[in-house]
Amino acid sequence: MSLFRMAGLAIVLVVSLLFAVFVGDQGPWYFAWVIGTVMIILISGAGAILLDSQLDSSPDNEV
Amino acid sequence: MDIINPTVVDLSRFQFALTALYHFMFVPLTLGLTFMLAAMETVYVVTGRKIYKEMAQFWGKLFGINFAIGVATGLTMEFEFGTNWSMYSRFFGDMFGTPLAIEGLMAFFMESTFVGLMFFGWDRLSKQAHLAITYLVALGSNLSALWILIANASMNVPEGGHFDPETMRMQFDSFVHVIFNPDAQSKFVHTSVAGYVSAALFVMGISAFYLLRGQHKQFAARSFRMAALFGIISTVAVITLGDVLGRMDYEKQPTKIAAIEGLWHTSKPPYEPWILAALPDDAKQENHFEIGVPFVLTPLIAHDFNTPITGLHELEDAAGPRIQSGIEAVSALRRYGETHQQADLDIFRAHEEDMGYGFLATRHAPNQDVTNISAEALPKVIEETKPDILPNVFVTFWAFRLMVFLALYFFALFAISSYVSLKNKLERNKLLLRLCLWSIPLPILATEFGWITAEAGRQPWTVFNKLPTFLSSSTHSVSYMVFSLAGFTLLYSIFIAAELYLMFKFARLGPEAHDAPHDDATQHPHLTAVSSTPSAAH
Numbered sequence: 001m002s003l004f005r006m007a008g009l010a011i012v013l014v015v016s017l018l019f020a021v022f023v024g025d026q027g028p029w030y031f032a033w034v035i036g037t038v039m040i041i042l043i044s045g046a047g048a049i050l051l052d053s054q055l056d057s058s059p060d061n062e063v
Numbered sequence: 064m065d066i067i068n069p070t071v072v073d074l075s076r077f078q079f080a081l082t083a084l085y086h087f088m089f090v091p092l093t094l095g096l097t098f099m100l101a102a103m104e105t106v107y108v109v110t111g112r113k114i115y116k117e118m119a120q121f122w123g124k125l126f127g128i129n130f131a132i133g134v135a136t137g138l139t140m141e142f143e144f145g146t147n148w149s150m151y152s153r154f155f156g157d158m159f160g161t162p163l164a165i166e167g168l169m170a171f172f173m174e175s176t177f178v179g180l181m182f183f184g185w186d187r188l189s190k191q192a193h194l195a196i197t198y199l200v201a202l203g204s205n206l207s208a209l210w211i212l213i214a215n216a217s218m219n220v221p222e223g224g225h226f227d228p229e230t231m232r233m234q235f236d237s238f239v240h241v242i243f244n245p246d247a248q249s250k251f252v253h254t255s256v257a258g259y260v261s262a263a264l265f266v267m268g269i270s271a272f273y274l275l276r277g278q279h280k281q282f283a284a285r286s287f288r289m290a291a292l293f294g295i296i297s298t299v300a301v302i303t304l305g306d307v308l309g310r311m312d313y314e315k316q317p318t319k320i321a322a323i324e325g326l327w328h329t330s331k332p333p334y335e336p337w338i339l340a341a342l343p344d345d346a347k348q349e350n351h352f353e354i355g356v357p358f359v360l361t362p363l364i365a366h367d368f369n370t371p372i373t374g375l376h377e378l379e380d381a382a383g384p385r386i387q388s389g390i391e392a393v394s395a396l397r398r399y400g401e402t403h404q405q406a407d408l409d410i411f412r413a414h415e416e417d418m419g420y421g422f423l424a425t426r427h428a429p430n431q432d433v434t435n436i437s438a439e440a441l442p443k444v445i446e447e448t449k450p451d452i453l454p455n456v457f458v459t460f461w462a463f464r465l466m467v468f469l470a471l472y473f474f475a476l477f478a479i480s481s482y483v484s485l486k487n488k489l490e491r492n493k494l495l496l497r498l499c500l501w502s503i504p505l506p507i508l509a510t511e512f513g514w515i516t517a518e519a520g521r522q523p524w525t526v527f528n529k530l531p532t533f534l535s536s537s538t539h540s541v542s543y544m545v546f547s548l549a550g551f552t553l554l555y556s557i558f559i560a561a562e563l564y565l566m567f568k569f570a571r572l573g574p575e576a577h578d579a580p581h582d583d584a585t586q587h588p589h590l591t592a593v594s595s596t597p598s599a600a601h
Contacts, residue, residue: 029248033255040259040296041102047292048106048285054487062487063284
């Protein structure tokens with residue numbers, strides 16, 4: 001099972017690299033959009049998780 | 064009888080502007096909210112905290128209202144290309160129709176299919192599968208915008224096709240050139256992230272409303288935090304891509320960039336100021352007053368300190384030879400259509416690049432036919448046609464400025480909001496919360512101004528340098544246009560009233576599942592209750 005999973009992830013990795021090379025070369029702003037959108041989602045999510053920990057450790061529960 | 068009825072052309076333009084601007088009141092929220100939902104649901108799947116599921120469901124409900132009412136209005140425009148712009152569709156349909164068809168068959172179908180699963184799959188799919196569906200909805204809605212903007216870019220910077228004198232229309236050559244058109248790339252990212260800004264301020268504003276009323280505080284604080292961070296990065300991206308688009312216009316559409324800057328005469332670098340405010344007078348071709356910031360225009364447009372930016376007067380003068388060459392191209396084309404003589408085709412090929420300018424001269428030609436222009440009348444026709452190459456400077460100038468001023472305001476608002484939220488001081492800043500609430504419609508306005516800048520600035524062309532707008536419309540009667548325009552206005556007024564009613568109603572109701580146990584007497588119950596039993600969260 002883990003072998004299949006590893007093979008699957010390897011295929012995803014190869015496809016991602018090919019995508020990055022082709023789109024990065026032909027359409028740099030499309031590539032920037034993909035990377036940027038992922039970054040925006042991750043930072044936004046990280047901000048929410050940070051708020052959780054801030055509230056967990058805050059005695060007055062102020063938002 | 065004249066083939067061009069200016070009233071019909073103006074009414075067709077007004078109707079398209081009305082339907083397009085109306086449609087685009089819904090689009091930004093769809094583009095941005097889907098990815099915000101994906102972000103909220105990602106946190107839910109990663110942490111198992113139920114409050115994030117409630118956030119995704121509540122904001123998803125508002126997205127659903129927007130999607131249901133907004134999507135249908137986009138279909139109108141696709142029909143308008145056939146009904147009101149049949150000459151354009153005849154000339155450019157091969158180029159324009161391909162991405163439009165892909166949009167319908169691929170992106171819109173994908174979005175519509177997965178939207179159903181997203182709304183009704185919460186209890187039927189695993190957490191991970193539902194998250195994947197939400198991402199596919201977000202991807203589908205943005206891919207939908209991508210194909211539309213690829214089609215739009217081919218009108219602004221026609222690439223990947225050629226004009227065929229046999230069929231008398233533009234024909235598709237290279238799919239890769241059309242997809243990777245630099246204008247399409249930068250315009251797609253600019254538009255998509257403008258949608259992110261709209262969605263972020265929408266979520267932030269409604270969350271601020273709850274915080275001001277002391278309701279759903281745990282829910283609102285998390286939504287506000289996520290939206291503020293989502294918004295600040297998106298605003299930086301939208302401003303960056305705005306600069307890229309400006310650079311694109313400078314290279315490909317010099318009349319648009321000169322109109323945007325209210326630049327009647329070629330600039331004198333490096334001192335030339337960037338005009339903050341002015342009153343451009345299109346009739347007199349001058350600005351009545353100007354307030355500017357010196358040394359800013361040249362680096363802003365040309366990205367250096369030495370390159371002069373060509374002014375509208377100089378662009379107008381430079382168009383003279385192109386109009387003359389275009390008249391020869393169109394005349395040769397007419398002859399070739401009748402006789403199929405190789406000599407006429409050769410003449411056409413020699414002047415093909417200026418064909419659009421020949422079409423532009425049609426309006427001033429005797430009987431609206433350039434083959435009727437005599438050698439004596441030619442200089443007069445050229446002089447009369449030259450001012451036609453300019454867009455409406457007042458509209459383009461101010462639409463651009465309003466968009467830019469709003470973008471700078473969003474940057475400040477998101478930056479302050481992110482800081483205050485990260486410091487957990489939101490409740491102490493009532494003024495900031497009120498500003499966020501009242502700013503909800505502003506990003507939608509900014510995107511509308513953006514479209515006005517792009518489309519009014521492209522005039523007098525529907526296909527830049529190839530096909531004038533006045534030759535693109537159908538030959539309807541004025542009464543037909545007035546009747547259909549009145550119908551659309553009435554129908555869309557009902558749609559917008561229904562949308563606003565539902566949005567206000569559900570936003571006021573708030574996240575119902577979150578109402579009962581919590582609010583502020585207890586400490587964020589969902590966090591403590593759910594985080595300790597993540598497996599029970601779903």
